[in-house]
Amino acid sequence: MNSPATINWFDDINRLLNEKSDVRSRDWAFMDSPYPLITICVCYLYFVCKAGPQYMKNKKPYNLNKIITVYNAFQIFACLAIIYGMLSSFSLTRFGCESINHSDKENSYRVARWTWWATLLKLTEFLETIFFVLRKKQNQVSGLHLYHHVSTLSLGWITTKFAPGEPTVIPVVLNCIIHVLMYSYYLIALYGGKELQKKIIFWKRSLTILQMVQFTIIIAHIGSSLRSQCTAPKPLLILMLVNILINYIMFYKFYKNTYKKNKKLIE
Template identity: 35%
Template sequence: MVNFTIFLAHFPYEHLADKRTKHWLLVDSFWNMITLVALYLLLVCYMPKWLKNHKPLELKTILIVYNISMAALNAHIFKEIFVSTWHLKYNYFCEPCKLLYSKYEMKIATAVWWFYFSKLLEFADTIFFILRKKYEQLSFLHIYHHSTMFPLWWIAIKWVPTGSTFFPTLINSFVHVVMYTYYGLSAFGPTIRKYLWWKKYLTLLQLTQFTVGLLWAVQAIVYNCDFPTWINYATMFYMISFLILFGRFYTLKYKRKCSIKHK
């Protein structure tokens, strides 16, 4: 009981938190983060039941604004990370997280915070599915993805907001520019959607991202990168889980459709 009380008051390794970001919005407290994730999971469980007697909403304008805004936010994050790391001559394979307050180091930390915050905004993806009663979209993959990204990036912004953290941020923000641009255009309806033939390649782009992330984490472990080893291992296993889940999704959605067409 005493140990649990201590845990409630002081999250383990709190003393190792990065001094530059530890008091930023939604970074300081573990319980703020976990409460938001718990609320998300509760909404996933109970919103469909609350809305079972209501008609699905269209939300066309909201979806267009939301998706284009998310694409713009990720484009800003990508630009800030790319320009700042270029100025600092960051190593793409291994870059230690140093407690520096220079202009471009703080720009990287700020961009990583926005990326972390964007994972909270992305909970709206699920809420929109529920409001539109697109329940087939509420797969294990979707919920696993959204409910784990927010806490994992909380760890990044709290303990390693600069250094090698920049690489997955850079890659993922680029993919999200493409992804949210697609969803924003798709929200315009059939007149635009018929030209969006490249949805299949969006999933392939995501699979490529996870493969690159996996190889990057492995090389960081093999070459003993001066970056928290446990984070590299966590990244490796997380990328493997995504490769399995997204690979299965790709096979079921596209490969099986293709084989049916050719029968």
């Protein structure tokens, strides 16, 4: 049972975070406190790493093709909606530094709101890992997969909490474009059979390359924003940069181990 001192400590942290947060996002769903985010991430990791595999140990894999079809289609349309929403709300005039407009003006508010929707979409992506577990594809629940999902959701939450707006446009739009291609591939591969999967294997490899290209562009974008004359929030940009670099390294190792080794074996 939590002591009054512990409860007060949690309340103090939450109060401090709210004081520093963007006033526009304080009352949005999932944004009031970091504790739901932490709870969801802990439960997610516990289920996909321990509880889920134990539950499936003596069971046959579930056939989730219909559910996964709906899930993939939803992700595609949601990403397209976010791309349209972001680009119709904000005109990109330059690459790099974009200051945040914290006002309630229509376009600035819409960009902030679409940043929030993008964060909620990252929350739904946890289902992908749960599907792996229920289909007994535990080999796909890798460290890269888990880190990517948890870090992306967490960073999305932090961004929406403290600085939703203009600096997020390029990273969010790029990420959604990649995900449209990725979930389109998943949708085709799900029903294509082994022959079709062999024919479109280049697409899977290309998606990993495109992920790294995306990271490179975002790194350049953040680097430009870190210039001293840019008023974008530096701590958030540094956090984003560190996370992107970690993701880039992990994706490159995956690409090297998966595709370069396979190429050598074929040769």
